[in-house]
Amino acid sequence: MRRIFWAFLFLVLAASAALATVMVPLSLKELTDDADAVVLGHCTGRRVFQSGGMIYTEYTIQVYDSLKGAPAKEMKVVQPGGEYGGKGIYVSGVARFSLLEEVMLFLGKDKQGARDIVGWSQGKFRIYYDEQSKKKFAAQEFGGAGFIKKSSGETTEAKPEKMELEMLKAAVKDIVAAKKAGRK
């Protein structure tokens, strides 16, 4: 059963491994391993600011579950780009958030109170409730260009997939536990 689960997960992730801007797909293991924190929460605020010539958008995430890293009730997430002082900067590949949007995030290390997202939009999973199945699902955000490839590197169908949230959480927890246990 466990083997079937992982095979399913691999297929789901492989098939949906498209991503923002022009990017190389990161596997769930890569996302998890690269992340300093993996959290679930809601986006509750946004602030745009300028640093040097670049504009940044900082989002506030109210965290309700933490799968990796030190638990925190709130986290700040920063992405480049935004509009400030009459100037707009549009950066390909970054993640964006809707107000009160529920998400799972793979976050980098805290730098001066805020974190980047691993792989930008690749590291953001939108969580939504499916009325028909009465279950929560997670869908990776692929705002930009991405790659849909078979293991051989050739073309396959680019069809977005959805994943049960509990299944995704379990997979991330397994990866974290395996890393802690020193397994590859």
Added chain:
Amino acid sequence: MRAYKIIVMVALLLAASSLLAFILLRADDGAVVHWTNLSPVYWVNKNTTNSTTQACMADPVVTVQDAFSAWNHAAPLTISVNYGGTTSITDFCGMSLDDTGCDSTNVILFSKQWEGGSFPAGALAVTVTNYSTADGVIYGVDMVFNDAIKWSDDPYNNANDLCKGSSVYSLAAVVTHESGHFYGLDHSFVAYVGENFDPSIAATMFPVYFGNTVWLDMASLEQDDKAGVYYLYPGAPDPGWGRIKGTVKDQTGKGFFGVHVQAIRKSDAVPVLGVLSESDGSYLLYGLTPDDYYAYAESPYIAGEFFTSWISTYYQNADSVPYVQLYSKIQINNYAQLAAGSTVFSRATPITVAAGATVAGIDFSYTIQPHLSPPTTSLGNNHGDDGGNGGCGCVLNPGLPLVKPDIDLASISALLLLSGLSLRSIRRKKAAA
């Protein structure tokens, strides 16, 4: 229950101006991001530290020039993006935290650096567009290719094994897509024939790199790309393309925004053009070569699949559209029905588009399904990444006053509190009466 209604009302208020548009980049207030300098110049720093790229690319400058040339000649345009020469500039907008590269010099280069650190995980290339929020006028675009990536002139049929394979990528394919953003185009949605993904007909601005077997297809422009750039910079002579326009509305007459409407050629059922409906539900399929077409409006919900913001920052706004509708009033429950040879087309109404003509009144009407998700409220400032800006759905209504507060929980709470107090006050007055 009242609290729920208030929350919904507040959410709708905040989302009221959230909308999408054509396949154009837009500022937060809906202004089209575009050039007014119709002879912008780009400079190329072709220096790469990647030994594979050095061995597998004859001259990156030529590849970049070819990409811009393809766009410049996609249609009669008023704009011509010109090569200025090589440069030794290594700074670009995004390179360091104290950016000095966010200027009007358009640089195309290779770099391993982003914000003083390494390139974003998994990113092959990033395009950064600087524009004025007052009118959407572009004053600078930088395009940076990850120098840790192996780039090749031909990653599929190269005689040199080093220059092909799944870990080597086509610079031509990627730079052609990124160049579309340089002109001001956002991502297109034309890529599916029925339910099947077809790289050969996919727009260059479709946001997926399909693999090395079809890199040439990816580097060539489709009619959807040509129509988009012509829409932005229409020149003479008029290419004589036609248009289809109409609306997507619910049973009460309220317009749906963010619904993808496509034209597919009658002769072979190949999708040719796609647009997104505006805030009032109107749409305009612009740039059709004279021919017979079918038109259909898409839903992110079909056959249990969830298409939402995967493909567009705007698409999630159309979550209430319950099924694909083929003009006129034909419900499609499976994309396979939209493939060539399907019997469903015998019930559809073909649309004949003549040169330079507009066919109006191609309207779609839906009955809202209450179990489907309401539109997502946006925080604003959410524009496509790499042209798609990752999934927030928040280009505001063009022409409407910009409402761009820094929304936070406190302001929502205040709104809810005020709403609650008002309701309580009304109830008390009624009780007193």
